[in-house]
Amino acid sequence: MPWLAVAALAAGTYLFRVTGPVLGNRVRLADGLQRSLTAAATVLLVALAAVAALTEGTGWAGWARPAGVLAGAALALRRAPFPVVVIAAAATTALLRLCGVP
Amino acid sequence: MFIMTDMCSFWRTIDPGTLRAIGLVCLADAIVGASFGALAVSGGLDPWLPVAMSVLIFGGGAQFAAVGVVLAGGGALAAVAAGLVLNARLLPFGFAVADAAGRSWRTRLPGAHLITDETVAFTMRHRDPRLRRAVFWTCGLALFACWNVAVAVGALAGRIVGDTGAIGLDAAFPAVLLALVLPSLTDRRLRGAALSGAAVAVATTPFLPPGLPVLLALTGLLLPGTGRGGPAEEAR
Numbered sequence: 215m216p217w218l219a220v221a222a223l224a225a226g227t228y229l230f231r232v233t234g235p236v237l238g239n240r241v242r243l244a245d246g247l248q249r250s251l252t253a254a255a256t257v258l259l260v261a262l263a264a265v266a267a268l269t270e271g272t273g274w275a276g277w278a279r280p281a282g283v284l285a286g287a288a289l290a291l292r293r294a295p296f297p298v299v300v301i302a303a304a305a306t307t308a309l310l311r312l313c314g315v316p
Numbered sequence: 317m318f319i320m321t322d323m324c325s326f327w328r329t330i331d332p333g334t335l336r337a338i339g340l341v342c343l344a345d346a347i348v349g350a351s352f353g354a355l356a357v358s359g360g361l362d363p364w365l366p367v368a369m370s371v372l373i374f375g376g377g378a379q380f381a382a383v384g385v386v387l388a389g390g391g392a393l394a395a396v397a398a399g400l401v402l403n404a405r406l407l408p409f410g411f412a413v414a415d416a417a418g419r420s421w422r423t424r425l426p427g428a429h430l431i432t433d434e435t436v437a438f439t440m441r442h443r444d445p446r447l448r449r450a451v452f453w454t455c456g457l458a459l460f461a462c463w464n465v466a467v468a469v470g471a472l473a474g475r476i477v478g479d480t481g482a483i484g485l486d487a488a489f490p491a492v493l494l495a496l497v498l499p500s501l502t503d504r505r506l507r508g509a510a511l512s513g514a515a516v517a518v519a520t521t522p523f524l525p526p527g528l529p530v531l532l533a534l535t536g537l538l539l540p541g542t543g544r545g546g547p548a549e550e551a552r
Contacts, residue, residue: 219392220365223382223399224372230403232428234410235417243411253506254534255405257513259497261533262381262402264514267490269521271388279487286491290498296344303491304351307484 276316282307346466353470390526398527416452430456
């Protein structure tokens with residue numbers, strides 16, 4: 215990841231961020247566009263979570279990581295605080311690996 | 317300086333429950349930030365890289381996605397594309413919290429950099445303009461501080477820990493990501509689009525260059541009856 219790539223990603227990201235605050239008082243995003251962008255964001259975030267949870271490189275991540283993520287998600291559904299979700303996920307994965315689960 | 321004096325009155329504006337919730341999110345993100353720094357460095361990247369990314373990009377999803385692409389052997393262009401597409405969501409978020417970032421350029425320009433899923437979620441819960449501003453800046457600055465310190469600590473620790481997998485750090489990021497998006501998955505059509513998109517992304521991961529599968533998840537929005545109508549949603 216060369217510094218140019220970091221700079222490009224940072225500049226593009228700031229452009230996305232600053233458009234609303236700069237134009238917000240004069241321009242309104244069309245409701246349809248606003249909804250589509252938010253829906254697209256949700257779809258991308260879920261896909262990123264799934265890929266990060268289930269795969270490593272181009273292969274299967276093993277059982278320990280998905281099991282840990284599942285434990286965290288179950289706690290999140292029960293409205294557990296964020297730190298509990300994160301620690302439970304990492305601890306479950308670590309314990310399973312300690313027991314020899316790949 | 318004026319931000320400092322503003323902050324003092326801000327603290328009194330926000331109720332203890334919200335402050336506690338912001339503190340908990342900061343703690344969770346600090347753990348994830350540390351895992352990001354450690355994973356990047358133990359994956360072979362220079363420590364300055366995750367630190368610079370965290371200060372300049374300040375977006376966990378895009379950072380993990382971009383570093384994930386690079387560590388999986390993908391090109392820099394794919395890494396930038398994956399990060400940018402993920403961060404396109406910040407555009408509507410910016411419009412949603414434009415009032416809270418402030419009116420003058422001095423506050424709007426730095427304030428824009430603090431727009432994240434978390435600050436937007438917290439700001440949207442309030443109607444009162446003064447309270448919205450207070451919540452936005454408190455959450456944004458606290459997160460920025462915690463995230464960057466944690467990433468730096470993680471990057472330094474990554475060299476010592478070595479095997480980040482043994483302590484389950486790789487499960488922290490997907491878990492916090494799911495915890496963040498679960499509340500917006502109440503809409504049935506959006507849930508369908510997200511699940512099919514995720515299935516496409518996972519199924520194509522073995523065959524496509526890193527970064528591309530997550531982008532292909534957008535095809536989930538094209539399924540009949542999904543996508544349109546969107547989430548129920550943050551824009552209230």
